[in-house]
Amino acid sequence: MTSMLPLPEFKLLQPTTVAEALEMLSANSDAKLISGGTDLLPSMKHGLFKPKVLISTKRIKGLKDISINEEGLSIGAGVTHTSLRRSETVAGFAPALLEACKAIATPTIQSMGTIGGNILLDTRCVFYNQTRFWRDSINGCLKCDGSICHVVQNKQECFAAHSADTVPVLMVMGASVVIAGLQGERTVPIESLYDIDGRDSGRLKKEEILVRVIIPKTRGEFGFRKLRVRGAIDYPLIVTAVRITPDGGRVVVSGIGPAPIEIQEVTGAIASGDFSKAAEIARSQVKPLGTHNVSPNWRRHMVEVEVRRCLEKTSSKP
Amino acid sequence: MKDSCLGRGGRKIDGMERITGRAVFTADMTRPGMLHAAFLRSPHPHARVISIDTSQAMKIEGVKSIITGEHLPINFGVIPVAQDEHALATDKVRFVGDEVAAVAAISRSIAIEATRAIEVKYEVLEPVYSIEDALNPEKPILHEGRRKASNVLRRVFQKYGDIDAGMEEADLIIDEDYFYPGSTHVPLETQTALAEWDENGKLTLHSSTQVPHYLHKALARVLQVRTQDVRVIKPAVGAGYGGKSDPFSHEFCAAELSRRTGRPVMFILDREEVFYTHRGRHPAKMSLKMGFKNNGEITGVDFKVVSPGGAYASFGVVTSYYFGVFMTLPYKLENYRFEAKRLYTNHPPCGPKRGHGAIQPRFALEMHIDKAACQLGLDPAEMRRKNGVEPNTETCNGLRITSVAIDECIEEAVKASGYNEKYGKLPLGKGIGIAGSAYMCGALHGIYQNEMPQSAVQLLVDRSGRVAIYSGTSDIGQGSNHMLAAVVAERLGIEPTDCHVLEADTALTPVDLGSYSSRVTFMAGNAALSAVNQVRERIVSAAATKLECEPSDIILSNGEVFNGVSPDRKLEFKEAVVLAESAGGTVSVVGHYKPPPIGSRFRRQSVGPSPSYSFTAQVAAVTVDCETGIVIVDKIWCAHDCGKAINPTIVEGQIEGSVYMGVGEAFLEDHTFHTSGHAKGLHFGPSILEYKIPTIHDTPEIEAIIIESNDPEGPFGAKEAGEGPQMATVPAIANAIYDAVGVWMNEAPFTPDKVLRALKNKARADKRNAKIGGAE
Numbered sequence A: 001m002t003s004m005l006p007l008p009e010f011k012l013l014q015p016t017t018v019a020e021a022l023e024m025l026s027a028n029s030d031a032k033l034i035s036g037g038t039d040l041l042p043s044m045k046h047g048l049f050k051p052k053v054l055i056s057t058k059r060i061k062g063l064k065d066i067s068i069n070e071e072g073l074s075i076g077a078g079v080t081h082t083s084l085r086r087s088e089t090v091a092g093f094a095p096a097l098l099e100a101c102k103a104i105a106t107p108t109i110q111s112m113g114t115i116g117g118n119i120l121l122d123t124r125c126v127f128y129n130q131t132r133f134w135r136d137s138i139n140g141c142l143k144c145d146g147s148i149c150h151v152v153q154n155k156q157e158c159f160a161a162h163s164a165d166t167v168p169v170l171m172v173m174g175a176s177v178v179i180a181g182l183q184g185e186r187t188v189p190i191e192s193l194y195d196i197d198g199r200d201s202g203r204l205k206k207e208e209i210l211v212r213v214i215i216p217k218t219r220g221e222f223g224f225r226k227l228r229v230r231g232a233i234d235y236p237l238i239v240t241a242v243r244i245t246p247d248g249g250r251v252v253v254s255g256i257g258p259a260p261i262e263i264q265e266v267t268g269a270i271a272s273g274d275f276s277k278a279a280e281i282a283r284s285q286v287k288p289l290g291t292h293n294v295s296p297n298w299r300r301h302m303v304e305v306e307v308r309r310c311l312e313k314t315s316s317k318p
Numbered sequence B: 001m002k003d004s005c006l007g008r009g010g011r012k013i014d015g016m017e018r019i020t021g022r023a024v025f026t027a028d029m030t031r032p033g034m035l036h037a038a039f040l041r042s043p044h045p046h047a048r049v050i051s052i053d054t055s056q057a058m059k060i061e062g063v064k065s066i067i068t069g070e071h072l073p074i075n076f077g078v079i080p081v082a083q084d085e086h087a088l089a090t091d092k093v094r095f096v097g098d099e100v101a102a103v104a105a106i107s108r109s110i111a112i113e114a115t116r117a118i119e120v121k122y123e124v125l126e127p128v129y130s131i132e133d134a135l136n137p138e139k140p141i142l143h144e145g146r147r148k149a150s151n152v153l154r155r156v157f158q159k160y161g162d163i164d165a166g167m168e169e170a171d172l173i174i175d176e177d178y179f180y181p182g183s184t185h186v187p188l189e190t191q192t193a194l195a196e197w198d199e200n201g202k203l204t205l206h207s208s209t210q211v212p213h214y215l216h217k218a219l220a221r222v223l224q225v226r227t228q229d230v231r232v233i234k235p236a237v238g239a240g241y242g243g244k245s246d247p248f249s250h251e252f253c254a255a256e257l258s259r260r261t262g263r264p265v266m267f268i269l270d271r272e273e274v275f276y277t278h279r280g281r282h283p284a285k286m287s288l289k290m291g292f293k294n295n296g297e298i299t300g301v302d303f304k305v306v307s308p309g310g311a312y313a314s315f316g317v318v319t320s321y322y323f324g325v326f327m328t329l330p331y332k333l334e335n336y337r338f339e340a341k342r343l344y345t346n347h348p349p350c351g352p353k354r355g356h357g358a359i360q361p362r363f364a365l366e367m368h369i370d371k372a373a374c375q376l377g378l379d380p381a382e383m384r385r386k387n388g389v390e391p392n393t394e395t396c397n398g399l400r401i402t403s404v405a406i407d408e409c410i411e412e413a414v415k416a417s418g419y420n421e422k423y424g425k426l427p428l429g430k431g432i433g434i435a436g437s438a439y440m441c442g443a444l445h446g447i448y449q450n451e452m453p454q455s456a457v458q459l460l461v462d463r464s465g466r467v468a469i470y471s472g473t474s475d476i477g478q479g480s481n482h483m484l485a486a487v488v489a490e491r492l493g494i495e496p497t498d499c500h501v502l503e504a505d506t507a508l509t510p511v512d513l514g515s516y517s518s519r520v521t522f523m524a525g526n527a528a529l530s531a532v533n534q535v536r537e538r539i540v541s542a543a544a545t546k547l548e549c550e551p552s553d554i555i556l557s558n559g560e561v562f563n564g565v566s567p568d569r570k571l572e573f574k575e576a577v578v579l580a581e582s583a584g585g586t587v588s589v590v591g592h593y594k595p596p597p598i599g600s601r602f603r604r605q606s607v608g609p610s611p612s613y614s615f616t617a618q619v620a621a622v623t624v625d626c627e628t629g630i631v632i633v634d635k636i637w638c639a640h641d642c643g644k645a646i647n648p649t650i651v652e653g654q655i656e657g658s659v660y661m662g663v664g665e666a667f668l669e670d671h672t673f674h675t676s677g678h679a680k681g682l683h684f685g686p687s688i689l690e691y692k693i694p695t696i697h698d699t700p701e702i703e704a705i706i707i708e709s710n711d712p713e714g715p716f717g718a719k720e721a722g723e724g725p726q727m728a729t730v731p732a733i734a735n736a737i738y739d740a741v742g743v744w745m746n747e748a749p750f751t752p753d754k755v756l757r758a759l760k761n762k763a764r765a766d767k768r769n770a771k772i773g774g775a776e
Helices: A018-027 A040-045 A081-086 A088-093 A095-102 A107-112 A115-119 A132-137 A167-172 A267-271 A275-284 A296-315 B015-020 B108-117 B131-135 B163-169 B212-223 B249-261 B271-277 B316-328 B359-376 B380-386 B406-417 B480-492 B520-547 B573-584 B648-667 B729-741 B752-775
Strands: A011-013 A031-034 A053-056 A066-069 A072-076 A176-181 A184-189 A208-215 A221-227 A238-245 A248-254 B035-041 B047-053 B063-068 B099-105 B119-124 B152-160 B172-180 B192-197 B203-207 B230-233 B265-268 B284-292 B298-308 B336-343 B430-440 B455-461 B467-471 B499-503 B554-557 B560-563 B570-572 B587-593 B613-624 B631-641 B701-707
Touching: A018 A031, A018 A053, A018 A176, A018 A208, A031 A040, A066 A088, A072 A088, A072 A115, A081 A095, A081 A107, A081 A115, A088 A095, A095 A167, A095 A221, A095 A238, A115 A167, A115 A208, A167 A221, A167 A238, A167 A248, A221 A296, A238 A296, A248 A267, A248 A275, A248 A296, A267 A275, A275 A296, A296 B752, B035 B108, B035 B249, B035 B271, B047 B099, B063 B108, B063 B249, B099 B108, B099 B249, B131 B298, B131 B336, B152 B316, B163 B284, B163 B298, B172 B359, B192 B249, B203 B212, B203 B249, B212 B230, B212 B249, B249 B265, B284 B359, B298 B316, B298 B359, B316 B336, B316 B359, B316 B430, B359 B380, B359 B430, B359 B729, B380 B406, B380 B430, B406 B430, B406 B613, B406 B631, B406 B701, B430 B729, B455 B480, B455 B520, B455 B573, B467 B480, B467 B520, B480 B499, B480 B520, B520 B554, B520 B560, B520 B570, B520 B573, B520 B587, B560 B573, B570 B573, B573 B587, B613 B729, B631 B648, B631 B729, B648 B701, B648 B729, B729 B752
Parallel strands: A011 A053, A031 A053, B035 B265, B203 B230, B298 B336, B467 B499, B631 B701
Antiparallel strands: A066 A072, A072 A208, A176 A184, A176 A208, A221 A238, A238 A248, B035 B099, B047 B119, B063 B099, B152 B336, B172 B284, B192 B203, B192 B265, B284 B298, B430 B613, B455 B467, B455 B587, B554 B560, B560 B570, B613 B631
16 A cells, blocks of 8 residues: 655665664764654654664664663663563563553554663654644744744744653663763763753764663652543653652653753652642743643643652552 | 344444455555555645746656646535635635645655645735634635625524514523534545546546545536546545545546546545545534523523634535524424524635534533523423423424434433432532433435435345345445345345445446435435335235235245245245246336425525434533543443434444544544744644544543434434434533533633633632622
């Protein structure tokens, strides 16, 4: 059958080692890495990316490993959400991460999409994630093929939203990511991948590969909530992840700006068990935008509700 | 002894092939040398086309033909009085997505690439988006050259009884405004056509259409060929909901491109294009004033509606009438005044969507009734039941009412849901609401005026015992093929699976006007019944001779033909066919249905009357989260009077599907466009990621309750079930929200944001009232 929205032609390379993949990246100026492709391929159909070469991570050895070692839990970037959901190791170590994986899109997409892809998920915007015809009608936008932002006009910054469901949980768990480059591997905190400008947030340097994510052994209870308009196949309006320890905790919210937001100065409120206060603090630190059927005010109010409910749910766990 | 297939549930005769993927849809087809087509669409909401240069595009390898407005200059439109469309823009474009040029190439990719190489010069015009602008004579006119320069496509004004006297009589008058948003159908299958212009100059068009007959006529008109030379075939269709009831640009363009290239042309719209093709629910801004007596009787209805309906008329003229016509049902009403205006705006055109034109006013009317019940201290269910119309009466606007079971629908929905035990008695945040409704079973008049039957069915009974059913009906998933087989099988005492249905091929099947206005079971069912009765007579007569009994003693059942007096004397059905064929020649007959001449007192009431009406009552139970405004529908009970359920499984499916669609419109769906900035006028998100229809997670439990009023004129008493059950869903939910938290949601969809704002306003008002109360 004819594809109604044709995928542009590209050359597919399938390296078997990270080193080989890095070489291919450096040899092909117009190349992109592809893992599950659940976000990249639709975006290519929309003309958001026009790579001549796609380098698949599928056959790279080691990218699908899940293991526990002295560092903590190590999850290969190529592990699919379905594999994560089925992993007893992950279930024992990071149950909140399983919840986050379960909230992604649909079971079919979970079976293709990978944790690495989710961590590096492109930011989203109603003026950006559209077909070429639609975007051409407004002469593109700051993030692609254009020179202005339609979200907040007269601003030279991009407001496309970070919407990866797993990242807030990984952040509150103190996760770091291992990135391989031509000069070797580097390990950085996961939050360092994200930027306050939606154009660059979650993008690696061109000749780099995300290899794995490491979740350290950490004390505490962890919780996750996702607010969305409908029950499946939907990006988040707000993702919330929390950590509660006897002497404090962390709160990260996402879905409302180009980068996940670590709520500041919330430890005291969590430690004293005043979750309403913690939620109020969260509200005071966010400025979400509206969508066509959700006003900024409601979304901001919901940050407070979601954070409080997430803390309550997490603290009442047996 | 008689094993009837009527009222027996179970699988459709053609269900398995859809589940296994064996059913052939238009896009599954392929032909040697087949080309693929693509549109160039307008990036401007309103502009004059100054020039189009296709020369660079034609140079692209693989491009075979490019056509523009000059190649298809004849206008069309599904309604004869509003033929305001062209296959491709001839002078102006009127919305972002309007078709400008069409390309045929050896692949879809090349065709799309070529559309980008076409150079169009536009003179950009000021667009008209809002009701206010469309009614403002200073603003540009979308369609020039109409009799009156205006963006009002149609104004309908009707008056029955004495509205002033009605309001005078009232103990209570409620006068409020409502808004119901536009929504679109989202059929799984996108619109698709395959055109083949053969060497004899004849056109065959396979298309995902609900109206092969109207498409047939429109193709001949626009392409300027004889109707004899056009054949329209509707293969398996992946649902329509009204969205495939117009003749469309891609159908004409596929045909013209095939004529020019001499090759088959496949034209598949992508998902985004379906949102531009639209023809969905009209947004409706409504004011409703109703008078009530203390006992709940309705003394008058004064209703005004205005709808910004998009760039072309589509069914809009008819919609304008449907906005008003069903307000006189299902409750008794003597005094009624109604005004509707359907406007042209620079958006994709609205048209018919399930419950065409009647869903929006129903929302307002059913909320009004609950408001009145609250103020009068009456029970909303009982108030509705007491005021229901009665059988064999006529409404004030001239609708002839025959079978009615609105009271039974209300009783059963109330009983099943425990409404009486719950209404007004649930804790804060929990609520239950009811609403009633009525809908037509086929429009009395076809779209073009004629004296011919609305539907015909031809039967060919073969000596193998197999019955071939030829019908112009369009099964789009609703089960009309099964309905035809069941009607025929029932009369012949055979199984529906022993019938073969050949449908929707204008070269082979007798005319049926199409799958719209909930007409197929009533009209094609009656045509099938008329045909099978003739067949039965011949078989009975031949069998009676052989079995030596009176024809009236013959019984057809379980694939056998019995002497009813001594049932051991019997024949196999196919033996009886052999006898009939031997006695009188090949057993082939045609039956047809033409609605009875129902005289209306009102000449202008030509849109709306139907041979019969279906009735529905629904109860919704909801939970409202007062902190977030999020509403969860816990369950919906829908009792629907379908006359007679020929196959209850299919009727239940229609009820569930209708309620599902209602739930989507209640909470999620809103066919919106950007209202500011550079993207002003652009579709908010023409994809099913952004335009959110409910998933299974968003769908409540639905209990379908079938009520059978046995219509005197319906086939075996059957009426419609495909649209009526959606009417009451949204107001039942709105009434339940009021019961839960005490706010009236006069504007759908009920997004959490809106519900929370309503709750805050109520809290403020309550506080103020308490203060005033305290001061006294």
